[in-house]
Amino acid sequence: MKVALQDAIQRLEQTDGPFLEVFKHGSLSVEVYQPNQIDLQQPHEQDEVYIIISGKGTFLNDGVRTSFQTGDFFFVKAGHAHRFEDFTEDFKTWVIFYGPKGGEKA
Numbered sequence: 838m839k840v841a842l843q844d845a846i847q848r849l850e851q852t853d854g855p856f857l858e859v860f861k862h863g864s865l866s867v868e869v870y871q872p873n874q875i876d877l878q879q880p881h882e883q884d885e886v887y888i889i890i891s892g893k894g895t896f897l898n899d900g901v902r903t904s905f906q907t908g909d910f911f912f913v914k915a916g917h918a919h920r921f922e923d924f925t926e927d928f929k930t931w932v933i934f935y936g937p938k939g940g941e942k943a
Contacts (some may be wrong), residue, residue, distance in 0.1 A: 842890065845869040856932065863897065868932040876920040882938040887911040894930030896921055915940030 840859045849857040849869050860867040864883065869890070872878075888898075893906040899917040905940045916939070921928065 840867065842882055846890075851927075864935055864937065866934040868934075871929045872921065872924070876922065876924070878920050879921065880916050881913075881927050881934065882915055883934040884915050884940045885913045886931075886933040886934045886935075887913070887930040888933070890931060892925040894924030894928060904934045918928040 838860065844857045845857065846869060848859070850873060854926075855872045856870040858866055858868050866883075867875045887910070889905055889907050889909045889911075892912050893904070896903050896905050896919070897934055898911065898919045903911075904921070905911070905921075913933055915936070
């Protein structure tokens, strides 16, 4: 199964929302996400990974702020507060949710 980045972005641009699920298999869900000026995310029930497609800004993850740019990878534990802040207009990211509700055990 292949999901081409440009196809995912084009499909996202045709929706009314900031995200689009592009793949689902079992507990795995892959989305492309592009918030408009403000990231209104709330904590999620599953662990998640972000891989930055484009743009730069600041990522708040469980109280810690980190700068980001294209190509960076972030992991967020299930239930942790997180959001992107002060991001550029071209910001887009892959979002990968996986595992059981409550997150994987270490």
